[in-house]
Amino acid sequence: xxxxxxxxxxxxxxxxxxxxxxxxxxxxxxxxxxxxxxxxxxxxxxxxxxxxxxxxxxxxxxxxxxxxxxxxxxxxxxxxxxxxxxxxxxxxxxxxxxxxxxxxxxxxxxxxx
Amino acid sequence: xxxxxxxxxxxxxxxxxxxxxxxxxxxxxxxxxxxxxxxxxxxxxxxxxxxxxxxxxxxxxxxxxxxxxxxxxxxxxxxxxxxxxxxxxxxxxxxxxxxxxxxxxxxxx
Numbered sequence: 429x430x431x432x433x434x435x436x437x438x439x440x441x442x443x444x445x446x447x448x449x450x451x452x453x454x455x456x457x458x459x460x461x462x463x464x465x466x467x468x469x470x471x472x473x474x475x476x477x478x479x480x481x482x483x484x485x486x487x488x489x490x491x492x493x494x495x496x497x498x499x500x501x502x503x504x505x506x507x508x509x510x511x512x513x514x515x516x517x518x519x520x521x522x523x524x525x526x527x528x529x530x531x532x533x534x535x536x537x538x539x540x541x
Numbered sequence: 542x543x544x545x546x547x548x549x550x551x552x553x554x555x556x557x558x559x560x561x562x563x564x565x566x567x568x569x570x571x572x573x574x575x576x577x578x579x580x581x582x583x584x585x586x587x588x589x590x591x592x593x594x595x596x597x598x599x600x601x602x603x604x605x606x607x608x609x610x611x612x613x614x615x616x617x618x619x620x621x622x623x624x625x626x627x628x629x630x631x632x633x634x635x636x637x638x639x640x641x642x643x644x645x646x647x648x649x650x
Binding site for chain 2: 461463470471473476486487518520526527529530531532533534535
């Protein structure tokens with residue numbers, strides 16, 4: 429059973445639409461992350477958060493934004509979707525200590541047409 | 542952040558042991574060695590991690606060299622379900638994990 433949930437699993441949407449990808453975790457983890465991964469390619473960190481009201485940009489520049497109003501919830505928003513945003517988006521969470529592993533969600537595969 | 546080096550791909554026969562190597566010559570004394578795997582069309586999955594001593598869990602074993610400059614993930618008996626990309630990653634402090642290209646493991650029936 430998953431402790432971190434992403435919805436939707438798949439999304440096909442038209443150019444210019446606003447979308448929000450949901451991510452929730454039930455483990456009480458302080459740190460949460462969004463990674464972007466194209467098929468067969470590496471994962472790239474686009475956003476992360478150390479806790480409530482904390483958000484930081486990752487290594488890969490992204491036009492998306494995130495918020496962290498509750499510990500368990502870390503949604504990602506695209507104000508105006510474009511075909512270049514087509515990708516898989518993976519959410520993860522972890523404790524702050526380096527002795528903790530990451531737990532990943534199943535991902536959202538986004539297609540912008 | 543210290544980086545790791547892994548072979549791009551490896552093959553193994555089903556039901557045989559698999560040793561996946563990882564070099565991390567610039568590892569610092571406080572870096573933990575983490576291993577994850579990613580099955581097709583899924584998010585990465587935590588496999589195992591360690592600091593200095595060898596570690597065992599239900600999924601795999603982690604053998605860490607005495608100088609900590611390399612480590613080996615051991616799958617004791619490969620199954621077709623173990624076919625995945627395996628990532629060796631160093632985690633220091635609260636820093637984020639950097640996922641490189643990993644090793645793509647093919648299991649041959």
